[in-house]
Amino acid sequence: MQKxxxxxxxxxxxxxxxxxxxxxxxxxxxxxIYWAYPVYTIASIPFVPQWLFxxxxxxxxxxxxxxxxxxxxxxxxxxxxxxxxxxxxxxxWRLLVPRSFSAFRDAWDVALYDLHLKKVLPPQSKYNAAxxxxxxxxxxxxxxxxxxxxxxxKPAQLSWLAALFGGYATARFIHFGLTIGYLVxxxxxxxxxxxxxxxxxxxxxxxYELVKEND
Amino acid sequence: xxNRHPEIALPEAELRRVLSAKTRRGFLTGGLAALAAxxxxxxxxxxxxxxYVPWPQRKVLDFNAKLAHxxxxxxxxxxxxxxxxxxxxxxxxxxxxxxxxxxxxxxxQLDAGTGQxxxxxxxxxxxxxxxxxxxxxxxxEGWNNVxxxxxxxxxxxxxxYFPPGRALPQYVFMSTxxxxxxxxxxxxxxxxxxxxxxxxxxxKPLLPEHGAPLRLVIPVKYGIKNIKRIGLIRYTDTKPAxxxxxxGYDWFAGL
Numbered sequence: 001m002q003k004x005x006x007x008x009x010x011x012x013x014x015x016x017x018x019x020x021x022x023x024x025x026x027x028x029x030x031x032x033i034y035w036a037y038p039v040y041t042i043a044s045i046p047f048v049p050q051w052l053f054x055x056x057x058x059x060x061x062x063x064x065x066x067x068x069x070x071x072x073x074x075x076x077x078x079x080x081x082x083x084x085x086x087x088x089x090x091x092x093w094r095l096l097v098p099r100s101f102s103a104f105r106d107a108w109d110v111a112l113y114d115l116h117l118k119k120v121l122p123p124q125s126k127y128n129a130a131x132x133x134x135x136x137x138x139x140x141x142x143x144x145x146x147x148x149x150x151x152x153x154k155p156a157q158l159s160w161l162a163a164l165f166g167g168y169a170t171a172r173f174i175h176f177g178l179t180i181g182y183l184v185x186x187x188x189x190x191x192x193x194x195x196x197x198x199x200x201x202x203x204x205x206x207x208y209e210l211v212k213e214n215d
Numbered sequence: 216x217x218n219r220h221p222e223i224a225l226p227e228a229e230l231r232r233v234l235s236a237k238t239r240r241g242f243l244t245g246g247l248a249a250l251a252a253x254x255x256x257x258x259x260x261x262x263x264x265x266x267y268v269p270w271p272q273r274k275v276l277d278f279n280a281k282l283a284h285x286x287x288x289x290x291x292x293x294x295x296x297x298x299x300x301x302x303x304x305x306x307x308x309x310x311x312x313x314x315x316x317x318x319x320x321x322x323x324q325l326d327a328g329t330g331q332x333x334x335x336x337x338x339x340x341x342x343x344x345x346x347x348x349x350x351x352x353x354x355x356e357g358w359n360n361v362x363x364x365x366x367x368x369x370x371x372x373x374x375x376y377f378p379p380g381r382a383l384p385q386y387v388f389m390s391t392x393x394x395x396x397x398x399x400x401x402x403x404x405x406x407x408x409x410x411x412x413x414x415x416x417x418x419k420p421l422l423p424e425h426g427a428p429l430r431l432v433i434p435v436k437y438g439i440k441n442i443k444r445i446g447l448i449r450y451t452d453t454k455p456a457x458x459x460x461x462x463g464y465d466w467f468a469g470l
Binding site: 001002003004005006007009017021025033034036037039062063064066067068070071074090091092126153154155156157158159162163168169172202205206207208210213 | 219220221222223224225227230233234237238240241242245248252256259260268271272275276279283286287288291292293294351353354355356357358359409434435459462463464465469470
């Protein structure tokens with residue numbers, strides 16, 4: 001026998017799906033801005049190659065990118081704040097935040113299990129330790145993007161904030177690094193969702209998941 | 216305690232029916248939300264332009280500028296650096312710098328809106344208290360460089376040459392002698408203590424590519440507002456044109 005269980009609360013589903021396009025508009029407009037000074041390299045190879053800019057139609061759109069970035073930043077910020085406030089008030093944070101340091105060891109075991117290097121999963125509640133760490137880290141990263149973003153947006157009026165991140169140039173580097181972090185998160189997240197299957201994905205849309213009667 | 220994760224236990228067939236109804240409703244709502252998101256993005260990016268930017272974005276940019284202008288304070292300073300931090304400032308943008316410097320040297324005009332532009336000379340600026348400053352120069356492109364400037368505070372300049380007894384207008388407009396490049400500034404940013412009419416860089420007279428003989432250094436704004444080779448300074452209450460704002464860049468451009 002199976003039953004339906006409410007896995008994802010309505011508000012959290014909305015926050016999640018609103019954040020998804022917002023984050024991509026922020027990354028896209030960020031790329032329009034980054035084009036004007038694309039300095040970051042790996043072993044002196046540009047991190048974003050010129051052909052990619054051209055392929056995506058990015059060149060010469062700095063002004064447009066800044067206007068978009070400073071328009072959508074509000075929605076990104078407000079959605080993020082509402083999500084955090086909601087998880088705190090509803091108590092959902094208890095499921096999302098790792099509660100002890102053993103979470104890191106458990107997360108390692110989860111990763112090994114996912115890579116088929118280990119046969120048993122550590123005991124878990126709604127989210128496993130790897131999920132708890134990722135979903136908490138992504139919120140911390142969001143806060144980091146907002147703060148480093150403010151530091152490079154207003155380096156004179158908020159010079160203390162820029163100083164906190166090691167100065168203007170360093171704050172810009174962190175801001176960029178966090179964006180790469182989101183892209184990595186996105187790839188792993190989508191991969192995991194595909195592996196977890198339809199029942200799991202559907203629960204992020206309708207809220208309910210089919211589970212076994214004794215679960 | 217409230218159960219935030221309720222369950223629905225029903226006979227198999229009934230359960231399937233509930234599930235497919237929920238699925239239909241959920242994905243229909245999702246589809247409509249996605250359509251609304253696309254429509255919203257179209258609205259935000261394709262609406263009629265107001266001052267070179269689609270108007271919904273313009274509204275928010277104006278709001279951002281109002282917030283930034285409200286927060287702007289003479290006490291919020293761009294950090295200053297020791298001499299060892301001075302970098303090699305790249306000359307960027309040569310608009311309005313075509314003429315020979317010696318030609319423009321005698322060309323500084325002050326227009327206080329009295330209908331009688333006042334011809335000034337570089338020495339009139341040099342007569343004011345000299346300020347030296349090592350600050351970060353931030354280009355709107357994203358790069359920054361610590362630079363060493365010498366000049367007079369624009370606030371000192373205004374107190375000396377703006378007609379006494381008249382209220383200070385809202386804006387300042389500055390242009391190159393040939394009027395090819397021009398900027399407009401809110402008065403609060405212009406009167407900020409770090410805003411200089413600079414005639415020296417690294418202790419020497421400005422180089423032509425850095426705006427000789429006289430340029431604006433305004434660390435509370437992006438580089439685009441730091442106009443080189445000033446030919447005209449105009450005080451006005453009508454918001455003046457701005458070179459890069461005409462290309463859809465943020466007019467306030469405050470840091």
